[in-house]
Amino acid sequence: MSEQDCAGTGKATRQGLLGAGTPMCAGCGGLQALHQIYDLVGDKTVFVNAAGCMTLLSIYPFTPFPGSWLYTAMACAPAGAQGVRDALDVLLAKGRIQPEQDQLPVVLTGDGSAYGMGLSATSAAIDRGLDFLYICYDNEGYGNTGHQYSAATPAGARTATSRVDGYAGIKKDLFAIWSAHRPAYVATAIGTEPADLARKLKKALSLSGPRLLLVLAPCPTGWGFEPARMVELGKLAVKTGIWPLKEYSDGQVRHTQVPARRKPVTDYLQLQGRFRHLFAPVRDTDKLTALQRQVDDYWEHID
Amino acid sequence: MRKLLTGNKAAAWGARLAEVDYLPVFPITPQTEIIETLAEWVDRGELDARLTTLESEHSMVTAAGAAAATGVRVFTATSSQGLLYAMEMLYNVAGWRVPLVLVNVSRGLSAPITLEPDHNDVLAARDSGFLQLHCATCQEVLDSVLLAYRLAEDKRVRLPVLVNLDGFYLSFTREPVILPSREQVRAFLPAFDAGSNRFRGGEPVSQAVAVLGGGPYSYFRYQTHLAAVEAGEVFDELSEAFSNHFDRGFKAIEDYRCEDAEILFVMIGSFATKAREAVDRLRDAGQKVGLLRPRLLRPFPAREFVRLLSGRAGVAVIDQNLSTGLGGILYTELAAALYPVPRRPILASFIGGLGGRDITAGEFYAMAEQVRQAVETGQAPPPRLLFTDQEMQTVRGLQRIAGSEEGES
């Protein structure tokens, strides 16, 4: 996308479509990915948002979107997308709008909604074969409320509701849950692997039906790292094998990047405040070994 | 054409005659017949609308609001628990200022579970921003749906409207209903106009965005209130237009035999036809008794109530609902409306018809008699639950089987 004028400033200030000036945290990995995503999906979209950090992208009268937006509630963004899609279909069928006025509904939620409260609405939207794109920015906790654990929180991570020993559960496999519905497309991605993300998004946009993109969003505030290290963290998530990049289509799961020699998970964990208790005051070797083993087990049968 | 229709069928006919575009639905007793009927018409090509079954009422109302925000005419329906499950989105959709019609078939709320009606479900939504119309007959169900679209879509209003009918007593009860022709309805209800708040490629619109601070929030919330208040004036215009067009009255408050009435019943819903019958019999007996039945409950027609009740002797407010810890909701609202009136009547509060419990003719006569005595003594009686000794014996019998012993209280 070429340079464009930012509303009001009267001068070209950035490269992408999405406007600056949002209240997302400095160094937000979700926002970094969203910029890339928006440049590809474009402004003939209605972003349907559920409660989460990105609810605050639009605060009256400010919006970063050159296209449209609808805030619903935490549980029901896919249902909002259903209403928009159905209404546009009716309008097209009845000749009340022209094809060039059509829009793509894009659901935008955090992991709190995607893995939890909104999962029923997501599942049902896939059942119905809704023609939409679902973007989840997964920062592995209820980030907007101060980072309490969610179903997306990884084992051992400290959160505002697991302050002592870290989260006792394991990260829910949303990719598998989504894939089990046999939608048109499911992919994991991360903003720090832009080529992989762009390829997957283009593929998703070339298809119709339910298309889901699960984007890991390194979160300086919730994970406890300096904002400047956001990209480094994101790359390590992939290189350690903690965040497998993969896609599902036509009934097949395919890994799009298989790290040739995976870095030890400690490279990733030790940079984050949420895992500091595993390293100091004493190194929790048992737990670290277990976390490494989980990753090794995952990759064992993957070429 | 006049034919026998259940209240549910009448609601479906209302949607069909309004030529709705979109039907987000979810089944729940006793509403389900509405969506089954509509689904069949859509399948047979008799109704050019899209029907989508959502996975919950919460999602259903979300899809309804989103579609209305995109610019189509939307109809949906629910009952009871479903309305409560959708409650978060009722407030949202009203705040979006989008017009749609939601039919609620009243049913008592859990716990305990029941299938029969009372009005706590619909009254739980009274502060949501949805306007409310309450029906007493199957004819009124159809008429209300048509009028609700005019009201919701009026530029001065632009709020969703809830049309309420009682489960069983209307939903599954057939009555003769005059079905207007499509042309007749078209002449009354113009084609849907989305206005400027709609989603179209090339026209950026951000709907339902957050605000920071109490100032903007106060503004937007109060604007919704002002639109609802305005809806009262608009309703009066529309009811006149409706009467002229369809030759049937549709005033905000039905006043039945009230001209010289000294004692009046006030109630909503289908049980009010029982009150009409009681009024006739009491009139036969020489008593000056009448009935006031608000069709419009939001906005609350306070000014009209004041006009109709000033100078009367006494009122029996019959609430088919219970605000636990307070009492009847209509009673409370009416008392507030009448407080500034110098020549206000004595108000007596009755709770009756909970969970579909019948209200007998004898009970209406007794309520009128209690109010008459209250007028004489100048003392309003304490609130009364309509519940008899025999009903208590029945409950005791059930409790014995359930193994419940009468314990200390």
Added chain:
Amino acid sequence: MYRIRFHGRGGQGIKTASRILGTALFIEGFEVQDAPRYGAERRGAPIFAYVRADTIPIQERGVIHRPDLVVVADETLLAITPAQVLEGITAATVVLIYSGHPESWWREQFPHVGRIIVLSPIAEHPGGIPAGAFCAGAAAALLGEVSEEALTQAVEEELAAHDPELVLSNKQAVMTAYAAVANYHGQVQSGPPLTVNETQPPAWIDMSRDAVDIAAPVIHAGTTSCLVKTGLWRTRRPVIDKEKCRRCLQCCAWCPEGGIRVGEDGFPVIDYEHCKGCLVCAAQCPFKAIKVIPESQAKEEQDAQAADRK
């Protein structure tokens, strides 16, 4: 009643500072109320918190409009109008600024007939102590109502959930600041209650119904967020060194704000109006062509350049 307002940025421990002071005053037997003010803003954005303390139960609530003490933990905020750091100050208000500039310099920056007290950055302090902690210590001294013991106990209580090392270093920082302004012990005067007569009557209006096109929370335009200058969040700024830059444009790709564009000459250009100072660009630059300088230094350089041009 003492009315104290703390101004800083998200991440500088402003909420904790207000709590330390609140707890210290509570320990000293005061009735206390303390609260942070949350908005949509995140780390780096201007925020504030406030403390009230009185010998009788406190009825006031919400934002302090007439402070007896304004604590500025981040001096860059004074130049930022929306931060409203100086809102409601009177001649009786003491302004405490955590700054390397002397009082005389600050006197030229903004009009204030009342007292300005500067808390100089403490050289020997261990790294990683948020500015808020220092300011809490200094504020406690300025009130003259908080003993060293109470202050120490307050830090321990407020940081109880943290590592002992962190508690210790914060305690030292708080006490260092307490001592640093010892000359001004008790300078802040307890403010009087607002009387009926000095209150302006509200200019209430009868709101009328607006057309629904404007009366719903709907935005009929795109990318208006660019009007929000999130550059104000920044305390350090990335600066591109054109000598070293090879125009690989990785910085453009990594910027989470989409705030680095490509200039006509092919070099990246940073949008300082919106750059939040996350410094991802500097960390990721393969050629180390992006240096990081404090925002205060950037301002001075700009001022110097402007002076040169004149």
